[in-house]
Amino acid sequence: MAFQSLDVINRSASTSTPPQARGALEVAKLIDISKCIGCKACQSACMEWNDLRDEVGVNPGHYDNPADLTAQSWTVMRFYEEELPADKGLAWLIVKDGCLHCAEPGCLKACPAPGAIVQYANGIVDFQQDQCIGCGYCQTGCPFNIPRYSMKDQKAYKCTLCSDRVSVGLEPACVKTCPTGALAFGTKTDMKDLAGERLVELKARGFEKAALYDPSGVGGTHVLFVLPHGDPELYRLPKDPRVSPLVALWRSGVAKTLGVLTMVSVVVAGFFHYMKVGPIEVDEDHKENPS
Amino acid sequence: MMPAMRMPPGQEVVPRYSTGERLTHWAVAVAYVALFLSGLALFHPFFYWTSALFGGAAFMRVLHPFLGVALFVLFYAYALRLWRDNIMTDSDKKWMGQMVAYMNKAADPYVDGKYNAGQKLMYWSMIVVIAGLFLTGIVLWRPYFAPSFSLGARRFAAVLHAGLAFVMFVGIGVHVYAAYWTKGSMRAMTRGTVSGAWARFHHPGWYARMTGKERP
Numbered sequence: 001m002a003f004q005s006l007d008v009i010n011r012s013a014s015t016s017t018p019p020q021a022r023g024a025l026e027v028a029k030l031i032d033i034s035k036c037i038g039c040k041a042c043q044s045a046c047m048e049w050n051d052l053r054d055e056v057g058v059n060p061g062h063y064d065n066p067a068d069l070t071a072q073s074w075t076v077m078r079f080y081e082e083e084l085p086a087d088k089g090l091a092w093l094i095v096k097d098g099c100l101h102c103a104e105p106g107c108l109k110a111c112p113a114p115g116a117i118v119q120y121a122n123g124i125v126d127f128q129q130d131q132c133i134g135c136g137y138c139q140t141g142c143p144f145n146i147p148r149y150s151m152k153d154q155k156a157y158k159c160t161l162c163s164d165r166v167s168v169g170l171e172p173a174c175v176k177t178c179p180t181g182a183l184a185f186g187t188k189t190d191m192k193d194l195a196g197e198r199l200v201e202l203k204a205r206g207f208e209k210a211a212l213y214d215p216s217g218v219g220g221t222h223v224l225f226v227l228p229h230g231d232p233e234l235y236r237l238p239k240d241p242r243v244s245p246l247v248a249l250w251r252s253g254v255a256k257t258l259g260v261l262t263m264v265s266v267v268v269a270g271f272f273h274y275m276k277v278g279p280i281e282v283d284e285d286h287k288e289n290p291s
Numbered sequence: 292m293m294p295a296m297r298m299p300p301g302q303e304v305v306p307r308y309s310t311g312e313r314l315t316h317w318a319v320a321v322a323y324v325a326l327f328l329s330g331l332a333l334f335h336p337f338f339y340w341t342s343a344l345f346g347g348a349a350f351m352r353v354l355h356p357f358l359g360v361a362l363f364v365l366f367y368a369y370a371l372r373l374w375r376d377n378i379m380t381d382s383d384k385k386w387m388g389q390m391v392a393y394m395n396k397a398a399d400p401y402v403d404g405k406y407n408a409g410q411k412l413m414y415w416s417m418i419v420v421i422a423g424l425f426l427t428g429i430v431l432w433r434p435y436f437a438p439s440f441s442l443g444a445r446r447f448a449a450v451l452h453a454g455l456a457f458v459m460f461v462g463i464g465v466h467v468y469a470a471y472w473t474k475g476s477m478r479a480m481t482r483g484t485v486s487g488a489w490a491r492f493h494h495p496g497w498y499a500r501m502t503g504k505e506r507p
Contacts, residue, residue: 013336110449112333113348133349135333136433140446151434154349246446250453256335262457266464273472277396280473282492284302 003120003167010119012111024121027166027222028188029175030195031096033235034202034210034228035182038063038077038094042174042183046075049162049173071150071157074098075174082234095225095235096174096183099146099159101125103219106243107158109251110141123188123222124161132156141251143218143241161222188222195226202228217242303487305501307405307479315369316480322362323463329355330456356432363425370418376405377415383408403496413466420459427452 006022047053054072059065063079075098082091105125108117116131117138127138127147134154138147147156162172170176171185184194195212202210209230214220217240225237232239249255308316329351331338345351385400386408392398400407406414430440430448437445470476475489490498499505 013339015336112336112339114336114339133352134433135352135431136437136445137449140442140449145442149434149438154353154434244443244446246450250446250450255453259334259453259457260337263460263464266461270464270468273394273468277394277472279471280396282475282486282488284486284488 003163007120007122007167008118009121010105010108011115012108012117013114022121026123026188027161027186028123028191029161029172029223030184030186030191030226031223032182032184032195032198032226033093033095034198034207034226035180036077036094036096037180037182038079038092039179040065040077041177041179042096043073043075043077045173045177046159047073049165050074050160069097069146069148069158071148071152071155073148074157074159078236080234080236082229084229084234085231091229093229093235095237097146099125099161099223100144100218101159101161101222102143103221104243106141106143106218106247107138107147108141109243110137110247112137120163122166124163124166125222126160126163127156127158129153129155129157141243141247143238143243188220188224191224195224198226202226213237215241304484305487305490305498306483307485307490308483310483312369312372313480313483315365319362319365319369322358322365323459326355326358326362327456327460327463329358334453334456352433356428359425359428363421366417366421370414373414377411379408379411380404383411387412401496402494405494405497407494409469413462416462417459420455420462423455424452424459427455 006019007024008018009020009022011018052072052074054066054070057066060067064076066073066076069076075096078095078097080093080095082093083089084091101124103123105117105119107127108119108125111117112135113131113133116128116133117125118128119125132155134149134156136147136149136156138156139145139149147158149156162170162174165172175183175185184191186194192212192214199210199212207228207230210226210228211230213225213227213232215232215238225232225235227235227237229235325345328341329345332340332342332348332351333355339348342348342351345354380403382401382403386393386402389398389400390409393400404411427448429436430444431437431452440448470480473493475486476493479485487498487502490501
């Protein structure tokens with residue numbers, strides 16, 4: 001890993017604040033669904049670079065192959081046949097599924113193992129499997145249902161945004177291999193500008209509802225989508241994703257402090273009660289012969 | 292002096308717990324301590340160091356649910372033998388009304404049963420809390436059961452599990468303190484007997500039924 005400790009701006013289950021000195025440029029991957037042809041070259045490149053080999057599965061009767069994300073498949077092309085609203089006809093929507101690298105990652109919030117999930121100053125959220133204890137809490141934290149649990153080693157896996165490549169100035173493997181330019185990689189500002197230009201083109205071509213997907217509920221993401229038909233739900237993307245309020249409550253400073261205070265107050269109350277009241281003792285001699 | 296702790300020869304003792312009950316109680320206690328220490332490491336990073344007591348957090352995470360099942364089974368095996376003595380009665384309501392005064396040694400409310408109302412309340416709250424911890428724990432149990440439950444169920448279970456764990460901590464904290472506070476109680480769980488004087492003072496109704504003697 002070519003990242004330095006200075007690059008880690010957020011660290012799971014840590015009591016100290018990670019270094020905030022480095023103000024790196026935030027990066028982003030832009031997935032332009034209107035340019036995607038569903039060739040799955042990105043899936044192959046991901047396997048190739050990350051040395052992943054999923055088990056050969058079965059054909060479930062649709063184009064999704066493998067059928068779902070797994071600990072060995074960190075990105076999957078999903079194919080949806082969608083009847084568009086307002087009689088716009090049938091559309092074949094192809095969505096590259098994988099980690100969106102949230103600015104406020106729910107996985108990191110839920111993780112109880114110090115340093116098992118880190119966030120770099122450039123926005124990449126990375127699992128550190130050597131610190132992972134296999135509890136699966138990252139899955140409860142993620143609003144996008146991304147982390148996958150390996151039964152082989154009881155650890156969680158997901159897209160790293162090729163943090164190893166990015167740290168040495170290369171684009172992610174999937175971006176490098178995309179033959180149509182549906183994938184682009186750069187600073188988040190540049191990617192938003194690029195998306196803005198594309199949205200103008202799309203709107204001129206009749207995709208009036210075309211929109212950029214950069215959901216604010218998770219502080220924005222470092223994987224952006226250009227959605228030609230606009231509505232995220234057509235693409236099975238959550239409209240307003242946020243970390244579940246249950247997870248937010250469970251992992252909040254308030255709940256943790258309340259828990260610790262509860263424990264402390266039981267001990268303190270017991271101590272002072274004893275010191276004030278003293279023990280209840282039964283006088284054997286006095287009560288032995290009541291009659 | 293703590294006369295109830297050491298009895299002169301020939302002093303009256305009343306049996307309170309069988310050897311089986313006492314051993315089960317202490318097995319539950321040991322499981323509880325291990326569960327509490329391992330759960331605490333998962334709850335707050337401040338306590339992550341307790342995972343070192345279990346040979347590292349990854350193994351601790353594997354161990355925790357098995358300990359939980361052990362506690363669940365042992366606790367209910369134990370509790371099943373005690374339930375009749377823990378049914379709330381009318382005199383318990385009176386005790387509850389005087390509980391604060393009792394805690395300040397300002398009142399000595401009459402106790403008819405083997406347990407006073409506070410102990411009964413503890414019993415029933417543990418019946419509920421341990422069932423809740425068991426069920427929510429199953430939902431969170433990786434790798435065996437968690438995949439069968441929805442993400443929503445697992446989120447809910449995680450919050451509830453942590454909440455119930457703190458209710459249990461308070462309950463067990465009160466339980467341990469009460470045993471320390473009322474001198475002469477601990478021997479019921481270490482030797483199985485209490486002194487006659489202790490029984491007459493704390494549980495006069497039970498004492499009368501156990502010995503056939505008149506209620507003091």
